[in-house]
Amino acid sequence: MSRRSCNACSGQAKRAPEVPTGQIAPRLVLGIDFGTSNSAAAAVDASGQLRVMPLEADRAAMPTALFFCHETQQTFYGSQAMQAYLGGTEGRLMRAIKSLLGSALMDEQTVVNGQAISFFDIVVLFFKALKARSEAALGHEISHATLGRPVHFVDDDAKRDALAQATLGRAAQAAGFAHIAFELEPIAAAFDYEQRVRQETTALVVDMGGGTSDFTVIRLGPKRRQQADRRSDILATTGVHLGGTDFDRLLNLDHVMPLLGYGHIGKEGRAVPNSLFFELSTWHLIHHAYTRKSLHFARELWTSYADLSLHARLMDVLENRDGHRLLAAVEAAKIACSESQGSAAIDLHFLKAAQASGINGHAEPTITAPGMAATLGQALAQVVKCARQCVQDAGLATVDVVYLTGGSSVLQPLREAMQAAYPQAELVQGDRFGGVAAGLAWAGFHAQRN
Numbered sequence: 001m002s003r004r005s006c007n008a009c010s011g012q013a014k015r016a017p018e019v020p021t022g023q024i025a026p027r028l029v030l031g032i033d034f035g036t037s038n039s040a041a042a043a044v045d046a047s048g049q050l051r052v053m054p055l056e057a058d059r060a061a062m063p064t065a066l067f068f069c070h071e072t073q074q075t076f077y078g079s080q081a082m083q084a085y086l087g088g089t090e091g092r093l094m095r096a097i098k099s100l101l102g103s104a105l106m107d108e109q110t111v112v113n114g115q116a117i118s119f120f121d122i123v124v125l126f127f128k129a130l131k132a133r134s135e136a137a138l139g140h141e142i143s144h145a146t147l148g149r150p151v152h153f154v155d156d157d158a159k160r161d162a163l164a165q166a167t168l169g170r171a172a173q174a175a176g177f178a179h180i181a182f183e184l185e186p187i188a189a190a191f192d193y194e195q196r197v198r199q200e201t202t203a204l205v206v207d208m209g210g211g212t213s214d215f216t217v218i219r220l221g222p223k224r225r226q227q228a229d230r231r232s233d234i235l236a237t238t239g240v241h242l243g244g245t246d247f248d249r250l251l252n253l254d255h256v257m258p259l260l261g262y263g264h265i266g267k268e269g270r271a272v273p274n275s276l277f278f279e280l281s282t283w284h285l286i287h288h289a290y291t292r293k294s295l296h297f298a299r300e301l302w303t304s305y306a307d308l309s310l311h312a313r314l315m316d317v318l319e320n321r322d323g324h325r326l327l328a329a330v331e332a333a334k335i336a337c338s339e340s341q342g343s344a345a346i347d348l349h350f351l352k353a354a355q356a357s358g359i360n361g362h363a364e365p366t367i368t369a370p371g372m373a374a375t376l377g378q379a380l381a382q383v384v385k386c387a388r389q390c391v392q393d394a395g396l397a398t399v400d401v402v403y404l405t406g407g408s409s410v411l412q413p414l415r416e417a418m419q420a421a422y423p424q425a426e427l428v429q430g431d432r433f434g435g436v437a438a439g440l441a442w443a444g445f446h447a448q449r450n
């Protein structure tokens with residue numbers, strides 16, 4: 001698609017808000033939920049009042065996204081970043097940067113606006129923006145933070161997992177937080193839920209977000225929330241590196257990538273090599289598909305195709321850097337399908353080759369509720385297995401409540417599977433995007449008091 005100039009962005013990049021310096025509130029701890037897809041922050045003030053940071057106008061959560069505008073060299077954050085990219089502004093979008101934590105890619109340099117910058121520094125930039133917005137809302141500087149972390153940043157690799165947490169802490173420090181603590185995201189979600197619990201309850205907390213699905217079985221109650229040390233209430237925690245971004249990948253591979261040649265059998269009877277299609281379907285790897293080496297590889301792939309219109313479409317996507325746009329269209333259709341329980345077309349109007357040839361005469365790719373359940377079936381089964389493991393690790397047969405939070409937790413097949421697993425339990429849908437930050441704020445508040 002044609003790129004537009006930066007004027008196309010809705011408004012200018014937010015300038016760092018003015019913060020009165022020298023006014024540090026020593027007891028205020030910012031709870032930061034740095035999510036794969038969305039981030040949020042909250043704090044509990046000295047009077048015990050929860051204050052959710054309005055990170056974007058009056059919205060609590062902001063997309064974990066940065067956009068480096070080529071024309072003006074400005075950096076946009078959150079929704080502004082998404083709007084700039086999706087509006088066709090020339091530049092570079094970064095999403096799902098949390099997924100890079102614990103990997104060697106973190107120290108890799110990438111070029112944005114003619115300058116080499118490491119992915120670590122990109123995380124620092126995001127933290128700085130989040131800190132500045134929170135300080136602007138509070139009216140003073142803030143030096144203490146409680147950071148959320150998934151049960152496993154990296155599955156089955158304790159060393160890389162520890163590296164991921166250390167990197168996250170270093171990034172927050174580099175952004176200006178002097179005192180940092182960590183809390184598991186599902187436990188934070190439980191602390192938020194506990195504010196509304198009126199009686200003793202044993203809950204299975206399910207936090208299914210963009211990158212990971214995390215669980216805890218925990219005892220909650222009005223009296224318990226007064227206690228400083230909650231270790232004995234936490235009966236088990238489990239987690240798996242599967243979430244909404246994986247669902248986007250699976251749906252993209254099923255519905256869109258075949259239009260670019262994924263699974264296509266060439267003249268020689270062999271399928272087109274598939275590495276590029278996987279990169280284009282994985283939020284944090286898309287930029288790899290645009291390197292000079294990748295583009296060269298992709299150009300040479302034409303010999304593997306029997307239908308060259310598919311290859312032309314692949315080249316169009318790569319040369320126009322439409323990878324994020326494609327995946328965002330798949331994600332939007334996933335959400336629409338999940339909400340309507342009907343079907344949703346994947347809007348590919350921006351694909352030049354698609355316009356010209358009507359996507360090879362095929363109907364617009366469409367996600368249907370049963371189709372989505374089938375595509376995600378295996379991944380969801382793994383998530384449910386991990387949830388059941390948590391209850392088993394807690395030494396229980398069932399729980400009183402299954403508390404669901406995180407953007408992906410509204411997926412109907414997940415809800416049905418959880419209800420089927422624990423038929424006597426009450427299914428409670430929590431605040432999908434702000435609960436973890438609120439719980440981190442409570443954790444920080446109690447830690448400061450004790």
Ligand SMILES: Nc1ncnc2c1ncn2[C@@H]1O[C@H](COP(=O)(O)OP(=O)(O)OP(=O)(O)O)[C@@H](O)[C@H]1O
Pocket residue numbers: 034035036037038039098185208209210211212213243244245331334335338339405406407408409410411432433
């Ligand atoms: N209605 C919906 N149905 C299904 N999925 C949804 C819906 N709304 C949002 N999502 C998905 O939820 C995910 C984002 O959820 P959330 O903001 O809780 O994740 P996160 O906290 O950023 O990630 P993580 O905690 O895993 O690091 C995205 O993958 C998004 O596509």
Ligand SMILES: [Mg+2]
Pocket residue numbers: 033035036185207209210406436
């Ligand atoms: Mg989350």
